[in-house]
Amino acid sequence: MNKGKISHLIRRMNVGSTLGMMFLVTLWSIPTVGLLITSLRPSSVAEISPWWEAFFNPLGQAWTIDAYQSSLESGMLDSLVNTIVVTVPSTILPLMIAANAAYAFTFLKFRGKELFFATLVALMVIPLQSSLIPVLRGMVAFQKAFDVRLTGTFVSAWVVHSAFALPLAIYTLRNYMMTLPHELIEAATVDGASYYQIFWRLVLPMSMPALASFAIFQFLWVWNDYLIAFIFVGEQKAVMTYRLLRLLGQYGEGWRDVAAGSFISLIIPLFVFFALQRFIVRGLLAGSVKG
Amino acid sequence: MGDIIFGLISIVIGIVVSYGLYWLLNFLVSLLPGSIGRKATWFAFLTPALVLVILVLIAPLFQTVIWSFKSDNAKEWVGFKNYVDLFTDERFLGILLNNLLWVLVVPVVTVAIGTAAATLTNQVGPTRERIFKSLIFMPMAISFVAASTIWAYFYAYVPPGRPEIGLLNSIVISMGFSAQPWLTMDQGRLNSFLLMAVLVWLQVGYAMVVISSAIKNVPTETLEAAQLDGASAWQLFSGVILPQVWGTVMSVFVTILILVMKIFDIVLAMTRGNFTTSVLAFEWYKQFFENSNIGPASAVVTVLVLLIGPLMYLQIRTVRHQEALR
DSSP, X not given: OOHHHHHHHHHHHHHHHHHHXXXXXXXXXXXXXXXXXXXXXXXXXXXXXXXXXXXXXXGGXXXXXXXXXXXXXXXXXXXXXXXXXXXXXXXXXXXXXXXXXXXXXXXXXXXXXXXHHHHHHHHTTSOTHHHHHHXXXXXXXXXXXXXXXXXXXXXXXXXXXXXXXXXXXXXXXXXXHTTSXXXXXXXXXXXXXXXXXXXXXXXXXHTHHHHHHXXXXXXXXXXXXXXXXXXXXXXXXXXXXXXXXXHHHSTTSOHXXXXXXXXXXXXXXXXXXXXXXXXXXXXXXXXXXXX | OHHHHHHHHHHHHHHHHXXXXXXXXXXXXXXXXXXXXXXTHHHHHHHHHHHHHIIIIIXXXXXXXXXXXXXXXXXXXXXXXXXXXXXXXHHHHHHHHHHHHHHHHHHHHHHHHXXXXXXXXXXXXXXXXXXXXXXXXXXXXXXXXXXXXXXXXXXXXXXXXXXXXXXXXXXXXXXXXXXXXXXXXXXXXXXXXXXXXXXXXXXXXXXHHHHHHHHHTSOHHHHHHHHHTTOOHHHIIIIXXXXXXXXXXXXXXXXXXXXXXXXXXXXXXXXXXXXXXXXXXXXXXXXXXXXXXXXXXXXXXXXHHHHHHHHHHHHHHHHHHHXXXX
């Protein structure tokens, strides 16, 4: 077979692949586009005319952001703040704790290290539902004994989110730290630096790519979480997933309002996603995905 | 406004406190005499992580298993009663069947579409590849709840006499059939399959990205050699590319399998477990938060852990495999 034929084959593959992908991408986008269009139409129209009429005739339509305004005013803005307050510490704290532990697993020798590590890997698989009821009951008992409020506060969500993030975080950070040059750390030891100094001055700065990539995952995971926020934060300080689910359950609210709420909850994660996609891909390839 | 300030303050306090904690632990260890101190260094770095994992993950897991042998209010021992109740309840057996269907369908479909997308995007040039990938990958950033809203609208049903707004029903009507309340139809578990579509939609991007990077690592010499031998596009894929990325495909499969076993939010958001769509993780939620039955809820989640147990073996094997490659 000559060169011309090969390039011909490749060109044909190229056109076919493009068509195939255009089909798949269209299929993948339709549900989102439909809800987005509905959220941007006046309610009198959205209830009686299907969204694709607006899609094929965008200029002959009335568009409005009413639904977004009323959604924000009726509590979505509070929920947005609550979600941020839950998410940011729940991202930073586990990273800090996991980085320390990963350092110990990578560079220090101690007995039972292999067993510890195998346990961590196993814990990555365990469903979080298996520990939530005892944790909740434990917090309630603690509250009664010491008169400190835990449930219904942000702090309890931070603690639980941090703990559940640890196995995966320690695992991925250790994997990354193993690729750091051991000679450098040994040289620092010889120069009299303590393990503590080595961690803060050398290992942590050098691990930034892995820390960033895990931080993004943890951020998205906590932002999108419903269960832990529902159990430990609850209705008083409802996060967005909580409010959205309520909205979805109340029939008669109208699709438009639910849609506006959904897209408000999507803006920040989508922004993070598109801005930091490179890190996300790298993180996925390093095995940091919540199973 | 108060909440924002509170949030900012607590973020700062959190960081300062955790930094201080590690500093304190390290200081304590450094007070120990030479050789013991050096040996105990790991303790300073590991303690906070260990305490959290034991308090919030491991001890509660054992507590759950113990409670699964206790009554609704977790006071009296009832032996295996909760388990006997579960496995003699037809509804629970239906839930197990649902979980089985999810496990059989979602990982295979997701990995198949993901592999196809990875192969196709590899052949369209860098700009189109980036755009296509972003659009398929985008649902990863969306919560299960928001995804469910999007899909509930796609499946929407309006009573007869009012204009149709759901796309699926409009397509069905244009083909000459009548509109259906899709999510309530459990004939042949149809509605469960409709919920599975949501998870496939969410996860294909992950499968695509990971498999795509494996395909890019396939040596070009093997591809060129096969092309010179006159291999067709399909032969090239099935005979040259697929065997070389099979390990990656399997690890993606296992990851999605584990995720599917724990599926919960989609069922909650779309049907609240009604119309025979319930799954194990949802049943746990219902037993505890709707019925306050601690014993039975613990038994349900223990069954889930037992079913996931074997997958743990697969996970550890994948880890070993990766360690060996390093």
